[in-house]
Amino acid sequence: MAGSETPGKGGPIPARKLVMGRIGAAHGVRGEVRIQSFTEDPMALLAYKSFETARPGVSLVLLGLKTVGKGLVGRFQSISDRNAAERLNGLELLVDRSRLPEAEDEDEFYLADLVGLSARLSDGRNLGMVTAVHNHGAGDIIEVGDARSGDNFLYPFTRAVVPEVHIAEGYLVIEPPIETEADPDEANEDGYIADGSDGGTAD
16 A cells, blocks of 8 residues: 655654655755655655645645656745755655545555554464554564553564454554564563664564
8 A cells, every 4th residue: 555654854753644755855946856755656646735744843735746867856835945945855745544545455554554453472462552663764664562561662564573464353463583582471581672772673
């Protein structure tokens, strides 16, 4: 499905928001910027037109979009010079989940739909709740908050690690990578990757 969720420049991505694109470097001197689109049809960004951002108080209205070379260049309302365009560099274009159509197939979902699901092991034991979905460039990662310990843990969102997603039933199943597998009651002592640690993730 179109859209993803990643940490945005200027603050964390709010729950139920989808990242539809990312603003890049300024293009020229008239306020245009390069844009990376995350929609299936890159030009579909024009259909959404208005976007929120993770930067407090900053929302944007897309006035135009064109292809330049192998990329896209866009123009936003009230952004009329290079200095203003440069201040947008790195901002991600967010829309609320409610603005997107429902998935036609029960096996399809938006990444935003994962937030709020219960996370369980295959034997039914509870790990916590999905609090966010991130993408730092190496693939999607789900963040699971453990209400008992207050810790957050990161898991690669791959079929091997998350073999089952049940949106309607409100849960997903996690098979922790072998190097992190342990009893959830000992989460602070096992190899789970805690948010903010130096540990990495692998598919």
